[in-house]
Amino acid sequence: MREITCSTITDAIKKMCIEAATILPQDVEKALSQKHDEEDSALAKKTLQVLMDNAKLAQEKQMPICQDTGMAFVYVTMGQEVHITGGSLNEAIQEGVRQGYTEGYLRKSVVKDPLFERTNTKDNTPAIIYYDIVEGDTFHITLAPKGFxxxxxxxxxxxxxxxxxxxxxxxxxxxxxxxxxxxxxxxxxxxxxxxxxxxxxxxxxxxxxxxxxxxxxxxxxxxxxxxxxxxxxxxxxxxxxxxxxxxxxxxxxxxxxxxxxxxxxxxxxxxxxxxxxxxxx
Missing domain, CATH: 3.30.1330 (60s Ribosomal Protein L30; Chain: A;)
Structure with a gap:
């Protein structure tokens, strides 16, 4: 049995929220560069260059690539041999999102009631969480903030x-x-x-x-x-x-x-x- 503390999970989620908003993954960078080189349209080529320049600047200044930093979707693949200690797993994930969006100065876009009140929760929670229980002691998190x-x-x-x-x-x-x-x-x-x-x-x-x-x-x-x-x-x-x-x-x-x-x-x-x-x- 492997133990993972809630504080470890919260810290990981917080860091992931900030990095997802400010650092473009290498596969996207590579694809943008390749498409830029292949483009025939001067305007399309210029637009792709602006996107790449924006992503580079965002990483250098640790600022969001896009103003819409999305709603957080969290996918957890958890082994049956993992024991979570120090609190609730759900709350640990939500707290990580709360800290990430607050400390990273990311736009908070989640409203508490979907129809009538639509008041902002002011910390981008709750995140949407999905669990996949597997054999073994693996614990893998994928965080995908998605703009609407x-x-x-x-x-x-x-x-x-x-x-x-x-x-x-x-x-x-x-x-x-x-x-x-x-x-x-x-x-x-x-x-x-x-x-x-x-x-x-x-x-x-x-x-x-x-x-x-x-x-x-x-x-x-x-x-x-x-x-x-x-x-x-x-x-x-x-x-x-x-x-x-x-x-x-x-x-x-x-x-x-x-x-x-x-x-x-x-x-x-x-x-x-x-x-x-x-x-x-």
Missing amino acids: GSENMSQIKMLKPSDGLQGIKDFVMKVVNDAGPNACPPMVIGVGIGGSFDKVAMLAKKAMIREIGSHHPDQRYASLEDELLQMINETGIGPAGYGGKTTALSLNIETFPTHIAGMPVAVSICCHVSRHKEVSL
């Missing part, structure tokens, strides 16, 4: 099996075209296929935070990832909606078995700055 300019552009649809592959393609392209410049392209796109109404949304989120350049282990889905990404970048929406061939940096697919009568599909969109941090304790 892009979250509002995400969609889910319960397709019928008869809609087939073309139905998937049509829906993905509809979501991208509906989003247009509103998701602050270049986008990072996750597509979930299968499971159920609730599961497929989780699949899309999981796909969205996968490393840029990775592929689904099934070659059929890997090929579909490449095809959809090419189709999206041929829309001409381009960086910030100014045109060009860099509408998305990546598109990843995650799948899960589903019912014989269904084919759920979800598309989770984030802008290039809405990325994630991971840590193993």
Whole structure:
């Protein structure tokens, strides 16, 4: 049995919140640089350069890359042999988010009541937490703060099996075209296929935070990832909606078995700055 203290978890979450808001991951930096070099449009190339310069300045000055520092999504993979000491695991995570957003001077965007009062909680809590219990003594945290300019552009649809592959393609392209410049392209796109109404949304989120350049282990889905990404970048929406061939940096697919009568599909969109941090304790 391995013990992890709540204070250790809180400290890790606090640091992750600040780093996720101020440091662009290497896979995103690499993708932006590559797309910049490949762009034919002078305006699109200039826009990508501005994004890269902004990210560099944010890291140097330890300031947010984007004014919307998002709502915190926390994914915990916890081994059965791990024992949490010194308090509540849920509270330790929430306290880490509270400290991170307060001490990092990050914008607090969470409202307590979703419909009537909509008063700001003033510390960006509560975070949304998901747990995955596995064998062993691993304890892995993925923190993905997501702005709602892009979250509002995400969609889910319960397709019928008869809609087939073309139905998937049509829906993905509809979501991208509906989003247009509103998701602050270049986008990072996750597509979930299968499971159920609730599961497929989780699949899309999981796909969205996968490393840029990775592929689904099934070659059929890997090929579909490449095809959809090419189709999206041929829309001409381009960086910030100014045109060009860099509408998305990546598109990843995650799948899960589903019912014989269904084919759920979800598309989770984030802008290039809405990325994630991971840590193993």
